Amino acid sequence: xxxxxxxxxxxxxxxxxxxxVTPYEFFQARDLTIFKVEVPPYRGAEIDFFRNFSEWVxxxxxxxxxxxxxxxxxxxxxxxxxxxxxxxxxxxxxxxxQAKILEDEQIIVxxxxxxxxxxxxxxxxxxxxxAYSSTERIDPRxxxxxxxxxxxxxxxxxxxxxxxxxAEVVETEIARQDKKLSKSESIYT
Numbered sequence: 158x159x160x161x162x163x164x165x166x167x168x169x170x171x172x173x174x175x176x177x178v179t180p181y182e183f184f185q186a187r188d189l190t191i192f193k194v195e196v197p198p199y200r201g202a203e204i205d206f207f208r209n210f211s212e213w214v215x216x217x218x219x220x221x222x223x224x225x226x227x228x229x230x231x232x233x234x235x236x237x238x239x240x241x242x243x244x245x246x247x248x249x250x251x252x253x254x255q256a257k258i259l260e261d262e263q264i265i266v267x268x269x270x271x272x273x274x275x276x277x278x279x280x281x282x283x284x285x286x287x288a289y290s291s292t293e294r295i296d297p298r299x300x301x302x303x304x305x306x307x308x309x310x311x312x313x314x315x316x317x318x319x320x321x322x323x324a325e326v327v328e329t330e331i332a333r334q335d336k337k338l339s340k341s342e343s344i345y346t
Contacts, residue, residue, distance in 0.1 A: 158190070159183040161210075165202035169195070189311050190219070194268070207268045211275035221247060221282040223310070225303045226269035227296070228259075228287035238302040243284035244277045252310040259287060294331070297324040 161181035171178045184191045198206040214222060228240060240259040243249065249256065259265070265273065269285050276283035286306050290299030297320040304315050 158185040165198040165206040167196045207271040211272045215281045224269050224285040226287045227290040230289040233289050239288040246280045247282040
């Protein structure tokens with residue numbers, strides 16, 4: 158649907174299935190708009206970039222905002238795969254009414270925090286799905302968790318099979334590396 162061009166945008170592009178992929182892209186299906194971020198803005202420009210983006214969102218008459226972020230898996234206290242946090246102006250829909258709210262005193266950082274703070278200060282309905290994820294590596298299973306929640310909430314479907322296959326590849330490689338390390342009993346072997 159659209160691309161973002163700004164001095165804050167990292168000079169990076171790639172290709173997927175023969176199509177050029179830019180750092181920030183908008184996609185739209187029916188009344189749902191998705192903003193996909195491939196790489197972060199330049200270091201030092203993140204706050205202004207996401208604050209300006211949040212201002213644009215509130216002025217553009219979007220109904221609500223759903224953000225996706227990660228939550229350190231070591232903080233998990235039960236078998237759930239995520240927590241949510243929302244602004245005072247947001248009322249959880251049927252799919253999210255039973256979702257567990259992020260526990261008190263947990264800290265949210267980065268773009269999700271910048272945007273939630275802006276939306277709260279401007280009385281805008283927004284929430285974040287914070288999927289438990291590894292802090293040491295990419296975590297496709299966490300992405301699957303967030304996508305499944307969003308797809309139920311907004312009535313769309315996404316093929317998550319490539320992400321699940323990616324998770325298997327990552328997990329297999331980690332297991333292989335762990336096995337390789339455990340075979341060596343001495344650092345001199």
